[in-house]
Amino acid sequence: MENYETSSKGAFVLKAVCLVMIALILAAALRGSDSVPGDRSAFVDPTEAPTQEPAPTQPAVPSETAFVTALPAHTDTATPTETASGETPIPTETAVPTETPVPTETAVTTETPVPTETPKATKTPKPTATPKPTNTPKPTNTPKPTATPKPTRTPKPSGDPTPTPYYSEPPHLPGPDVSTIPPLTSRSGKYHTYGDGLNLIRVDNSAFEISFYVKSSAKKYADLISWAAEQLEGSTNVYSLIIPTGYGVVLPDDIAAQISHHVDTEAKINVTFSLMSDKVIKVPCCHDMRLHRNEYLYFRTDHHWTSLGAYYAYRAFCRVKGIEEIPLTARQEKRKTGFLGSFYRSSGKDPALLPADTVYLYWPVSPNAKMKFFTDPASDGSHGGTNWPIVSPVANYNAFAGSDNPLTVFTNPDVTDGSCLIIIKESFGNALLPFLVDHYSKIYEIDYRYWTGNVLELAASVGATDLVFANNFAVLSAGSKIQQIARIVK
Amino acid sequence: MKKITAILLAAVFALAFLACSPKENGDKPAAFDAEATLNKLLADVKYAAPLQDVSQYADFLFSDLPEGTSIRHFSAGGKYADAVLLFTLPDETGVPAVKEAVSLYLDSLKLEAERYEPAEASKLQNAVIYDNGAYLFVVITADTQTAEKILG
Numbered sequence: 328m329e330n331y332e333t334s335s336k337g338a339f340v341l342k343a344v345c346l347v348m349i350a351l352i353l354a355a356a357l358r359g360s361d362s363v364p365g366d367r368s369a370f371v372d373p374t375e376a377p378t379q380e381p382a383p384t385q386p387a388v389p390s391e392t393a394f395v396t397a398l399p400a401h402t403d404t405a406t407p408t409e410t411a412s413g414e415t416p417i418p419t420e421t422a423v424p425t426e427t428p429v430p431t432e433t434a435v436t437t438e439t440p441v442p443t444e445t446p447k448a449t450k451t452p453k454p455t456a457t458p459k460p461t462n463t464p465k466p467t468n469t470p471k472p473t474a475t476p477k478p479t480r481t482p483k484p485s486g487d488p489t490p491t492p493y494y495s496e497p498p499h500l501p502g503p504d505v506s507t508i509p510p511l512t513s514r515s516g517k518y519h520t521y522g523d524g525l526n527l528i529r530v531d532n533s534a535f536e537i538s539f540y541v542k543s544s545a546k547k548y549a550d551l552i553s554w555a556a557e558q559l560e561g562s563t564n565v566y567s568l569i570i571p572t573g574y575g576v577v578l579p580d581d582i583a584a585q586i587s588h589h590v591d592t593e594a595k596i597n598v599t600f601s602l603m604s605d606k607v608i609k610v611p612c613c614h615d616m617r618l619h620r621n622e623y624l625y626f627r628t629d630h631h632w633t634s635l636g637a638y639y640a641y642r643a644f645c646r647v648k649g650i651e652e653i654p655l656t657a658r659q660e661k662r663k664t665g666f667l668g669s670f671y672r673s674s675g676k677d678p679a680l681l682p683a684d685t686v687y688l689y690w691p692v693s694p695n696a697k698m699k700f701f702t703d704p705a706s707d708g709s710h711g712g713t714n715w716p717i718v719s720p721v722a723n724y725n726a727f728a729g730s731d732n733p734l735t736v737f738t739n740p741d742v743t744d745g746s747c748l749i750i751i752k753e754s755f756g757n758a759l760l761p762f763l764v765d766h767y768s769k770i771y772e773i774d775y776r777y778w779t780g781n782v783l784e785l786a787a788s789v790g791a792t793d794l795v796f797a798n799n800f801a802v803l804s805a806g807s808k809i810q811q812i813a814r815i816v817k
Numbered sequence: 818m819k820k821i822t823a824i825l826l827a828a829v830f831a832l833a834f835l836a837c838s839p840k841e842n843g844d845k846p847a848a849f850d851a852e853a854t855l856n857k858l859l860a861d862v863k864y865a866a867p868l869q870d871v872s873q874y875a876d877f878l879f880s881d882l883p884e885g886t887s888i889r890h891f892s893a894g895g896k897y898a899d900a901v902l903l904f905t906l907p908d909e910t911g912v913p914a915v916k917e918a919v920s921l922y923l924d925s926l927k928l929e930a931e932r933y934e935p936a937e938a939s940k941l942q943n944a945v946i947y948d949n950g951a952y953l954f955v956v957i958t959a960d961t962q963t964a965e966k967i968l969g
Contacts, residue, residue: 524924541880543880543881544880547876547877547880551877630932669931669932673931704894704895731933733895754933776895776896776933777895777896779894779895805925806877806878806879806880806922807878807922807925807926807929809877810871810874810875810877810878813874813877814871814874814894817874
């Protein structure tokens with residue numbers, strides 16, 4: 328078929344050329360001119376000019392193109408080695424956690440002494456009645472995302488080669504509990520974009536990825552979680568913990584007001600919760616996080632949340648489940664500076680994002696808790712596996728739970744009630760594990776992107792008491808992610 | 818003499834013109850066999866890992882496709898982006914809408930790949946998209962040459 332098309336196109340061009348040549352030759356011959364084809368004097372003779380035919384136009388190029396190269400506009404990607412997330416997805420058995428080189432600062436590690444009185448790991452009582460998400464607005468018609476959504480009213484880049492010379496890291500420890508969401512205002516009052524195809528913006532020295540919401544996708548996600556809850560009713564409690572990204576929590580209010588089709592993340596999470604069955608226990612962590620949005624909840628140079636961000640989600644989970652959380656102050660803390668993450672790479676290493684982030688690490692309080700990861704996508708965790716520290720002292724997001732592996736199993740002999748959690752997550756979930764491990768005898772952490780087993784079968788075989796879907800907000804607009812979850816659930 | 822040469826040249830071009838004209842019945846394309854093309858794509862193109870038929874989950878992939886559109890989906894899964902998708906539409910008027918949805922889909926996968934599996938990003942960047950009538954193929958592979966050869 329393509330041969331036919333190609334030959335047709337070729338013939339068309341050739342025919343056009345022939346016609347033009349014939350016309351020219353005949354015109355020249357009839358005029359008795361001495362010029363022959365190729366002699367351009369026939370076209371430039373001023374005496375002939377008024378009677379000349381208009382110059383023939385080029386044959387139209389067929390507009391139909393059989394092949395389309397996807398995403399042609401997006402060419403400013405760095406080389407794979409540069410874009411390779413500083414995260415080693417699957418560490419090997421012999422691998423030693425490495426640190427991301429620090430371009431501008433020397434990594435400094437400070438240790439906080441381990442608290443002398445380690446709080447006892449708590450038992451896991453039955454969950455209390457599910458609190459209804461607060462501030463649930465009515466579902467609204469959400470505009471569909473476009474291929475390259477562009478924020479409107481984009482101010483021109485300042486052109487100032489010197490990055491804003493300030494950096495004040497917000498508090499990394501929990502602030503006092505408040506009942507109202509604190510306002511946030513940017514310093515510059517404007518945002519910077521990074522070109523077509525990237526939904527990345529920079530506000531002062533923080534990067535954000537613009538969030539979208541597709542209600543029809545969110546409905547599919549909600550139906551899927553509901554279906555799992557129906558199947559596991561009576562045996563396993565099913566929780567939904569939708570994790571907001573930095574855009575939905577710490578984007579300054581004055582910038583949110585400038586972005587067209589700005590999505591209110593908390594409202595959309597609540598809409599999604601409302602689409603779920605009553606059998607799903609909802610964890611409205613977004614609201615908890617927004618109450619503390621003036622703290623260091625998200626990295627400025629990476630798309631992930633910090634330990635503190637994860638801590639607030641963990642705290643919300645504990646409240647919903649009816650267990651007492653173990654505070655950060657009771658945990659061993661370490662600080663690693665010099666983290667430059669995915670946003671920094673995607674921005675083409677925008678110096679305005681410097682200096683680098685700091686990774687705060689908090690260890691579980693259970694001294695005997697251990698983890699093992701499995702690289703076999705079909706593993707059920709019963710054989711093999713690689714021992715790995717639950718928290719690694721590295722200056723990147725790999726620090727938490729050995730990064731992304733198909734399956735990771737945590738055992739905590741300090742919790743003796745036989746409680747068992749299965750958590751379905753992508754990378755955001757990793758930072759929750761150092762907190763959750765203190766509350767369960769066993770945890771199966773499944774990365775739905777890599778694991779190929781069946782969650783319901785696993786839940787039955789290991790006697791899971793809880794199943795948590797801890798997925799970040801982006802899943803609600805990404806059918807590919809929902810499909811991946813469906814493949815291990817249904 | 819030059820006049821005669823010119824007339825002869827004109828005659829030559831006229832003959833060439835006639836020679837290029839398609840025959841009345843000879844060059845008509847054969848009807849497009851989407852199923853055979855799909856099978857050939859699955860059999861002949863090289864993929865990073867064996868493709869699994871995950872068509873039963875294809876409904877989760879896209880929202881708001883033209884009504885009546887069905888999807889066949891074969892995916893390597895895991896850390897590999899390799900996949901083949903065949904969209905069958907009720908008629909070709911819906912193809913632009915499906916192409917737009919596919920573009921968004923690839924965009925989202927590419928962003929994910931750049932963060933977690935950078936080696937896969939180029940496959941998504943160079944995904945082969947081909948439509949014929951009411952059919953649309955998407956082939957994600959490093960072996961684009963074979964895919965393009967089969968499709969065209």
